[in-house]
Amino acid sequence: MQLDQTHVAVRVRTLSEIGDLALVLLHRYPTTLLVGFTLGALPWIVADGLLLYWIPITEAQFGLDDSEAFTELCRYAAWMALLVFLQTPAAGVITTIYLGEAVFEHKPTWRSAYQVARKQFWRWFYCLGVRRLAIPAMLLVAVRMFEPFHSGFDVAAPIAIFFAALLIRAGRPFLPEMILLERCPLRSKDPQEITLRRRARALHRPVGNDVGSRWLTISGTLVVIFAGLFYSLVWARGVTTGYWNFGLFTWLVLYPLALWTVGGLSVIVRMLAYLDTRIRLEGWDVELAVRAEAIRQFGAESEPTGRTSAAEPTSTGDNRLGETLVAGAGGTR
Structure with a gap:
């Protein structure tokens, strides 16, 4: 594996270039949304249908x-939009791992991505599903199933949950990548080990303003994309x-489809933004080049035994995947 021969040119990018690269990734790996994200989102889609489909079905009568x-x-x-917003990071787990492998692997497999997601299930489910309010909101x-509309539960509660979720995400916008790709432990008795809290502080605080402004711009763009996609489907x-009326098919199929499609796109954009943040903050492109040259000159034994990067492999059994994920993400350009 040549750490400096990636499918993405590892360099600093502007926000518009990140959006362009996301489209290139979709063209290069079309199954990213069609297979990977659908596989990860399917359990959430079914759960949302069981929780909410009774509303339009009842009213249609x-x-x-x-x-x-x-x-x-x-x-x-x-409620559907809020649940999809909260569930998207957890639904994109397999996609995130797959793109991480695609940086260096010419033919990554969904089987390997699924196996990694299954091994880390409780870690990402707790962090992305419970602590990020997806499960509490569900x-x-x-x-409130089969109950009539109530302003307290159906207006005030969604707004409060939404803003609470925004505050939580603002502190750790790249939490999925740190859990799945860098594999930072939640807690550790070793004071020298890089835990999730320490890694989040080191990665997010120095570039908080830049990441926040980018997040707002990306969010606004995704809202516009959702509106265009939804009305295009209609x-x-x-x-x-x-x-042309908004019937049951529109509410039960087209509306969730547009939401989840934009959610899948947001996973890819977030991962590319994570890559760019690491390059800007940590000089990750230089690190890859130095490590690759060291391996070519002295062999794999020249790799440092200590954790020089938070994305180092955590076990010898996962060494191949750990090396692949040392960067965190990638694509085709």
């Missing part, structure tokens, strides 16, 4: 055009079927 139906559909749309929705359905 009495018609979707009156004011009461409008209120319930707004309730459905808000439990709240479950408690338009395509209207052209092919001649039915």
Whole structure:
């Protein structure tokens, strides 16, 4: 493995270049969304359907055009969007691991990515599913199943959860990459070991303003992409079927499809932003070049035994994948 021969040119990029590279990655690895993200999102999609589909189905029995139906559909749309927003980091676990392998591996496999995700299941499920409020929000929705609209639960609660999630993510925007690719332990008795808390502090604090401004720009762009995609799907359905109203098919299929598609794109963009942050902050491109030259000159034995990078392999059994993930991410350009 040549650490300096990656499928992505390891260099500092502007935000527009990151967006362009995300599209290049989708072209180079089209199964990233079609297979990987769908595989990771499927359990969440099913759970969301069980929790929320009863709202439009119930309202359809009495018609979707009156004011009461409008209120319930707004309730459905808000909770669905919130749940997808909260669940996307956990749903993108397999995709994140796959792209990490794709930096150096010419033919990464979904099987290997799935096996890594399964081995680390409890770590990422707790951090991305529980602590980032996806599971608590789902439990709240479950408690309110088949109950009428209530402003406290269906207006104030989603808004409060959304802003709480924003604050949590603002502190550790690259948490999925640190868990899955760098494999930082949650806790350690060794004071010298780089735990998740220490790694988050070292990576996020020095570039907090830059990462925050980029996140706001990316979020606004993704909202625009979602609106365009959703109405494009509605338009395509209207052209092919001649039915232009927002019926059950639109609410049960097209709306979640647009949300999850944009969610999958956000996973790729976040990973590329993580790469760029490491290059800007840690000179990761220089580190790769030096380590690659050391391996060519002196062999694998020249690799340092200590953890010179938080993304070092954590076990000899996972050495190949650990070397692959030393950078954190990658693609084709």
